[in-house]
Amino acid sequence: MGCFDDGSFNVELENGVSSISCEEEEGNNRAVIEDAVKVLLEGLKEDINREGIRKTPFRVAKALREGTRGYRQKVKDIVQGALFPEAGLDDRIGHAGGAGGLVIVRDLDLYSYCESCLLPFQVKCHVGYVPAGQRVLGLSKLSRVSDVFAKRLQEPQRLADEVCSALHQGIKPAGVAIVLQCTHIPFPDTEPVFLDANHQSWFKILVSSGTGVFENKNADEWADFLSLIKFRGVDVENVHTRESSDPCWCPSQSSLSTKVSSKIGPVNHRMITAVASIIKSLGEDPLRDELVGTPSRFVRWLMNFQTSNFDRKLNGFHCGGIDSLNTNGDVNLNDKKLHSEMNLPFWSQCEHHLLPFHGVVHIGYLISGGFNPIGKSLLQKIVHFYGFKLQVQERLTRQIAETISPLLGGDVIVVVEASHTCMISRGIEKFGSSTATIAVLGRFATDLATRASFLQSIPSPTSSERQ
Amino acid sequence: MGCFDDGSFNVELENGVSSISCEEEEGNNRAVIEDAVKVLLEGLKEDINREGIRKTPFRVAKALREGTRGYRQKVKDIVQGALFPEAGLDDRIGHAGGAGGLVIVRDLDLYSYCESCLLPFQVKCHVGYVPAGQRVLGLSKLSRVSDVFAKRLQEPQRLADEVCSALHQGIKPAGVAIVLQCTHIPFPDTEPVFLDANHQSWFKILVSSGTGVFENKNADEWADFLSLIKFRGVDVENVHTRESSDPCWCPSQSSLSTKVSSKIGPVNHRMITAVASIIKSLGEDPLRDELVGTPSRFVRWLMNFQTSNFDRKLNGFHCGGIDSLNTNGDVNLNDKKLHSEMNLPFWSQCEHHLLPFHGVVHIGYLISGGFNPIGKSLLQKIVHFYGFKLQVQERLTRQIAETISPLLGGDVIVVVEASHTCMISRGIEKFGSSTATIAVLGRFATDLATRASFLQSIPSPTSSERQ
Numbered sequence: 001m002g003c004f005d006d007g008s009f010n011v012e013l014e015n016g017v018s019s020i021s022c023e024e025e026e027g028n029n030r031a032v033i034e035d036a037v038k039v040l041l042e043g044l045k046e047d048i049n050r051e052g053i054r055k056t057p058f059r060v061a062k063a064l065r066e067g068t069r070g071y072r073q074k075v076k077d078i079v080q081g082a083l084f085p086e087a088g089l090d091d092r093i094g095h096a097g098g099a100g101g102l103v104i105v106r107d108l109d110l111y112s113y114c115e116s117c118l119l120p121f122q123v124k125c126h127v128g129y130v131p132a133g134q135r136v137l138g139l140s141k142l143s144r145v146s147d148v149f150a151k152r153l154q155e156p157q158r159l160a161d162e163v164c165s166a167l168h169q170g171i172k173p174a175g176v177a178i179v180l181q182c183t184h185i186p187f188p189d190t191e192p193v194f195l196d197a198n199h200q201s202w203f204k205i206l207v208s209s210g211t212g213v214f215e216n217k218n219a220d221e222w223a224d225f226l227s228l229i230k231f232r233g234v235d236v237e238n239v240h241t242r243e244s245s246d247p248c249w250c251p252s253q254s255s256l257s258t259k260v261s262s263k264i265g266p267v268n269h270r271m272i273t274a275v276a277s278i279i280k281s282l283g284e285d286p287l288r289d290e291l292v293g294t295p296s297r298f299v300r301w302l303m304n305f306q307t308s309n310f311d312r313k314l315n316g317f318h319c320g321g322i323d324s325l326n327t328n329g330d331v332n333l334n335d336k337k338l339h340s341e342m343n344l345p346f347w348s349q350c351e352h353h354l355l356p357f358h359g360v361v362h363i364g365y366l367i368s369g370g371f372n373p374i375g376k377s378l379l380q381k382i383v384h385f386y387g388f389k390l391q392v393q394e395r396l397t398r399q400i401a402e403t404i405s406p407l408l409g410g411d412v413i414v415v416v417e418a419s420h421t422c423m424i425s426r427g428i429e430k431f432g433s434s435t436a437t438i439a440v441l442g443r444f445a446t447d448l449a450t451r452a453s454f455l456q457s458i459p460s461p462t463s464s465e466r467q
Numbered sequence: 468m469g470c471f472d473d474g475s476f477n478v479e480l481e482n483g484v485s486s487i488s489c490e491e492e493e494g495n496n497r498a499v500i501e502d503a504v505k506v507l508l509e510g511l512k513e514d515i516n517r518e519g520i521r522k523t524p525f526r527v528a529k530a531l532r533e534g535t536r537g538y539r540q541k542v543k544d545i546v547q548g549a550l551f552p553e554a555g556l557d558d559r560i561g562h563a564g565g566a567g568g569l570v571i572v573r574d575l576d577l578y579s580y581c582e583s584c585l586l587p588f589q590v591k592c593h594v595g596y597v598p599a600g601q602r603v604l605g606l607s608k609l610s611r612v613s614d615v616f617a618k619r620l621q622e623p624q625r626l627a628d629e630v631c632s633a634l635h636q637g638i639k640p641a642g643v644a645i646v647l648q649c650t651h652i653p654f655p656d657t658e659p660v661f662l663d664a665n666h667q668s669w670f671k672i673l674v675s676s677g678t679g680v681f682e683n684k685n686a687d688e689w690a691d692f693l694s695l696i697k698f699r700g701v702d703v704e705n706v707h708t709r710e711s712s713d714p715c716w717c718p719s720q721s722s723l724s725t726k727v728s729s730k731i732g733p734v735n736h737r738m739i740t741a742v743a744s745i746i747k748s749l750g751e752d753p754l755r756d757e758l759v760g761t762p763s764r765f766v767r768w769l770m771n772f773q774t775s776n777f778d779r780k781l782n783g784f785h786c787g788g789i790d791s792l793n794t795n796g797d798v799n800l801n802d803k804k805l806h807s808e809m810n811l812p813f814w815s816q817c818e819h820h821l822l823p824f825h826g827v828v829h830i831g832y833l834i835s836g837g838f839n840p841i842g843k844s845l846l847q848k849i850v851h852f853y854g855f856k857l858q859v860q861e862r863l864t865r866q867i868a869e870t871i872s873p874l875l876g877g878d879v880i881v882v883v884e885a886s887h888t889c890m891i892s893r894g895i896e897k898f899g900s901s902t903a904t905i906a907v908l909g910r911f912a913t914d915l916a917t918r919a920s921f922l923q924s925i926p927s928p929t930s931s932e933r934q
Contacts, residue, residue: 139890436571
């Protein structure tokens with residue numbers, strides 16, 4: 001924990017990484033990213049002049065520069081002027097206030113970029129420090145300093161260590177403690193991921209870091225800190241400090257993921273070079289050990305969403321038989337029967353921001369004598385087929401409805417519920433938000449009672465889905 | 468619902484309220500607020516040169532201008548360039564995509580300022596629209612437009628109506644629907660508020676607004692919209708549209724609150740004039756009907772936290788007897804007994820931002836033969852005494868510990884858990900965050916087992932407290 005030498009952190013505090021802040025350089029850096037994104041879109045076989053994605057290079061460049069603004073921020077600027085004199089105990093035995101009174105800020109929602117694959121990952125940050133020298137820090141600064149390091153290409157343990165050391169340098173307290181709960185979306189290389197609507201296969205890690213009195217993880221101060229975050233739902237038994245020998249947490253580096261990556265097809269070197277130029281323009285060294293393989297891993301992720309990925313994703317679509325029919329959702333509606341398939345998971349990529357969105361699809365349809373219900377696995381294949389593209393949720397919803405409608409006699413309703421990474425990791429940072437879209441065909445368009453019957457049967461999300 | 472005439476909204480879309488955006492005017496407006504805040508601090512009998520509050524006028528001015536930036540934002544700028552062509556259904560009966568496919572964004576966390584008392588209130592916003600003309604809006608814009616109107620002095624129904632009408636003008640859809648869940652902190656004028664750790668006495672209201680196909684609240688489209696937010700925990704049965712005859716929701720205007728306000732003492736006209744000048748500098752008309760009484764209501768709130776408010780808040784402190792002793796929390800520790808009082812609610816005002824923070828205090832102490840336990844109501848009075856000031860949480864924690872320590876033999880632990888409005892309504896907007904501070908005296912400072920025993924007995928917050 002906190003094993004950084006002071007020298008490197010003085011540099012950090014002085015000037016972030018380097019003082020590239022003038023408008024011209026910002027413009028140049030954005031232009032580099034825009035050019036690179038055009039290469040990526042072409043690699044995905046998209047028409048870069050199509051209206052929906054014409055401005056995508058601009059949006060991606062803006063979002064990426066903002067999302068990595070931590071490289072250009074100085075901890076010193078944030079902490080300065082926010083240290084307040086605060087008395088400790090007068091002459092009693094003990095600790096309180098500005099001399100030893102532990103301060104903790106819990107449940108700070110942050111977003112960071114995975115240095116291994118360039119995808120955003122979610123962080124719930126708990127930060128504490130023990131004041132010394134009769135000085136306390138304005139509470140919001142604990143969040144702002146954490147965000148300086150989250151807004152970079154990161155790895156959870158390094159993020160924890162850097163926040164810890166920077167706060168220690170900035171506040172000069174008796175010690176700083178950090179616990180991070182990090183969540184990484186899975187790579188869509190393996191089938192099991194997609195049959196999992198409950199985020200069971202999401203990659204989660206709990207890391208900690210400590211300086212000063214928190215340097216030793218058996219210290220009494222750690223017991224206090226963990227007690228005070230435990231009843232906020234943190235499984236403190238599982239807090240661990242990552243060892244240098246631990247494998248990388250990013251799913252892009254798991255052996256399974258590497259094995260199936262050959263399905264993606266031959267590597268597109270132009271795309272890889274483009275991603276390397278993006279990394280450089282963010283202020284990072286693309287040759288840093290942890291970043292060398294990042295461009296190819298990001299391209300591998302992206303290639304899941306190429307427009308012509310028909311064969312891989314839809315194998316068995318046209319000849320798909322009726323399998324594992326779930327009749328639990330059947331309701332009799334006069335002559336026709338309402339069938340429903342709930343919670344079909346999907347993954348997609350927002351064409352406006354090149355960021356993932358994911359969620360579940362609920363499908364309802366009426367069938368009479370002449371038609372048979374469609375099996376769940378065929379519906380799931382159709383959902384994946386339209387998911388694995390550059391998409392918008394409205395179109396995905398319509399396309400699924402239009403595809404299944406002729407197979408089923410025309411009375412179809414489709415509801416898509418999703419979380420959009422672009423709503424969370426970019427500008428507006430609306431962590432708890434979710435979207436719902438709906439398509440209604442045939443009788444569902446005109447018969448309110450039938451539609452309501454389906455909508456009311458949509459199950460509530462579990463708490464893990466709501467996260 | 469949506470009963471605004473188009474004319475007024477064209478003006479809104481064109482130029483917000485008026486084009487006061489140059490740096491000089493911004494500087495002037497901030498200076499007006501800073502001067503006004505100095506008057507308020509003096510009215511609270513504070514030394515405006517004390518280090519903790521020396522920069523408070525600067526911080527309040529910055530936060531207030533940012534928090535009301537909606538007056539200077541144009542909906543047109545946000546929506547323009549974010550409308551994307553999106554096909555509807557080809558030639559089938561029904562609605563989907565860019566022609567009739569309902570789009571909903573749920574659970575947008577926003578903050579607004581109550582026009583009746585100037586305190587921030589929390590908003591959970593659900594917004595939907597039915598696309599028309601084969602065009603859809605970028606999802607994040609629904610959040611950004613909602614925020615333009617939230618970042619003003621508001622009242623829930625007007626906020627809903629304004630967002631609705633602005634989106635309708637901006638997107639030209641078939642209709643727009645809004646449901647807002649608004650929460651207002653109570654005024655600390657009445658005792659019951661403070662014995663309520665579960666936010667039961669918080670003021671909550673659920674309002675809705677609709678345009679186009681949502682104009683009629685019995686329309687089928689409303690049924691769809693409500694179905695799709697219902698399973699996110701919205702009690703749709705209680706959605707109501709406020710009538711013009713309804714009383715104002717703000718607790719500052721309740722008859723009870725008005726009755727007890729005489730306790731605050733004579734009105735300070737200098738303070739009231741100062742608040743009126745703040746309202747004007749935000750770009751509002753202090754003579755608008757709904758704002759005429761706002762300065763005196765805000766001053767009434769603020770005067771709860773004047774430094775010399777000793778008599779009102781601490782009556783009975785020195786002569787306080789031992790009452791309603793709760794012995795459930797007693798644990799034997801060798802010769803001494805651990806007593807604890809959990810979840811004593813408190814209210815305070817952050818001296819850095821003049822914004823409320825509130826939460827609960829947990830107190831533990833060891834007593835042996837010579838001392839008697841302190842009654843809960845006396846502890847509660849001590850907590851309120853130190854709460855009702857301009858404060859920082861670290862100091863509040865220390866002061867409570869120092870006060871009760873000599874009464875109890877010296878072995879005392881105090882934990883304060885709080886939500887800070889300044890962490891949520893200002894810049895960093897960390898909605899779920901909470902803080903914990905701790906003071907340990909006597910044996911609690913040295914005996915880890917005793918300390919851990921107390922910390923582990925702190926009850927988990929209920930879900931309503933976590934909100």
